[in-house]
Amino acid sequence: MIKDGRRSDGRKFDELRQIKIEAGVLKRADGSAYVEWGGNKVLAAVYGPREARPRHIQNPARAIVKCRYNMAAFSVSDRKRQGPDRRSVEISKITSEALEHVVFTEQFPRASIDVYMEVLQADAGTRCTGLTAASVALADAGIPMKDFVSSCAVGKVDGQIVLDLGKEEDNLGDADLPIAIMPRTKEILLLQMDGHLTIEEFNKAVDMGMNACMEIYEMQKDALRKKYRGD
Amino acid sequence: MIDIEEKHREREIVLPGEFLGENLKPGTGVYNEGKQIYAAVFGVKSVRVNMVNVIPLGGRYIPEINDCLIGMITEIGPSSWLVDINSPYPALLHVTESPWRVDFGEAAKFLNIGDAVLVKVSSVDETKKVQVTMRDMGLRKITGGRLLEMAPSKIPRLIGKGGSMISLIKKSTKCRIFAGQNGRIWLDEGDINTAVTVIKKIEKEAHTFGLTDAISKYLEGK
């Protein structure tokens, strides 16, 4: 898959796929964002703060941040049945946790901030795309936050550490490491890994991933500024 | 670091996590870590004297005591009504806080589901449980006219310094206008269509310079 220092789609080892971010794309949601990342198409929306329901889940001291990751039936090659599968439930959980860290939840007791990530077209890296979109949607909704959450994945293909795996690389590669950070402090809010990496390879991968997240952070900011200028 | 270009900076758009300055007093829409102050919301940076605020461009209405609001009745209880105030927090209106003498179980005779009311926030506790009252000057059930909604953070712009903007619109259109802190606006009588157009224009251009003059000119032209 790697030939003459280039990957199967022609990218360099540390090159991101093409990314396009648009903020404020939905009418009904309080905040929203649409991201096209390589062949991924993900729509994120935020409703909140709003009354947390059912009432027994309300936290009297702060808001609950609930993220729901979902894939449309037609988003993948083999049609996906309606309803959350185990993978979606797991992704929903870890992305909720990442976003909860940055939101000033104490300002909204008993409320919930609902974040929805809808995958319309999948091409490896949907959770990073979703989280990147969700962060923009939260800012668009006027939710008070410490910082953005910027996310990207790194992997290993043919022994080489490469940035932002494509679908083929994800299927045939040796490691996959999605990561999300708070750009200002570089704190890591999401980290998963599966495959095989030496400690050295891991360090290289994380370094590459965090740098890429900073690039993505610039794009997230641009999307919101652009929306304001067009207002 | 004193901001000498206050007027210029007043309309600067900032994003969450953006560094705003140090050795300033933190106001609303910001947070600090030690002496460093950062924006907490997507909004307009505003520096007044030594205090820095960020006014959000969007965001929901969070009730504060003494705010005057436009609410809508959503539920009727034996001795109270539940009022939707366009907030994550519904408000309770007890029958004793209404202008009428309401017998137990008779609340529906006075206010029904879907009715709009002018109310004032009488209390907000630490879990944001809200109570409102109708027993104050000008508070009542409202009927007829038109209801609009805009982002609550832009209502102060609609009202203007000392009510200057809203008075301008009222005078020119001869409308009765009530702007609730919760982003709901009620208009009645007069040239409502023009008033609505002006209000929508203000919402769109809330954070630009020279808005009062622009609106003045527009109304003169009508």
Place this chain on the structure above:
Amino acid sequence: MLSKIKRDYICQLAADGKRMDGRKFDETREIKIEKGVAKNAEGSTRVKLGDTTVMVGVKMAPGEPYPDTQDSGVLTTAAELIPLASPTFESGPPSPIAIELARVVDRGIRESKTVDFKKLCITQGEKVWVLFLDIHVLDYDGNLFDASSIGALSALTDTVVPANRFELGEDFKLSVEHYPVSCTSVKIGNTIMLDPSLDEETAADARLTVSIDENGDIRAMQKGLNGSFTLDEIKSIINISKIKGDRIRELIK
């Protein structure tokens, strides 16, 4: 829920021959159709009807035929009213609204023989093409029936049968034989209006969806909400649906 003030305002406007957004009673909102938006689907479309946004995807796979139609392909339609589309939509199994929507869109396609299912037979009695139509509502601002029906028909015109992937020969374009277009009207007080916005739909007493094909024949109808129509009103709606449907058909083709 609408406030009384808003409801009264809509009714007053209607009595004066007007609508909130200035449209005429027989005028639809702006329609935008974008095909091929989901590359992993066999066919897809994103439709914007005013601010109502719906994405429809077609997925196909070989499967078993129904026992009473051993030589025909199978159509199955599902709708998801995902929570991101409206504060009133909740996660969970399909609500009665989602099920009604899917079934009405399905009938419009099926009864008009939009797709010739006999052409989707692989091996009689054993293997046929199963066509999954998935309606994914992204932004709800009134009139999901029309947005979804337009999306479904358009997605079908965009569909390529993936024979190659299943080693069943060369890919081929799905043949669309008929073009049924659905038009939905609501009754507010005594006024009938086409393509209701969200507020109009919430204020409405009754709703009627009519699906008419390119020959001007009725293929499907559905009345909703708990108000009533007179027969004259229904005939009038059918007439408007026919005229407006023709215009919409040109956008889809």
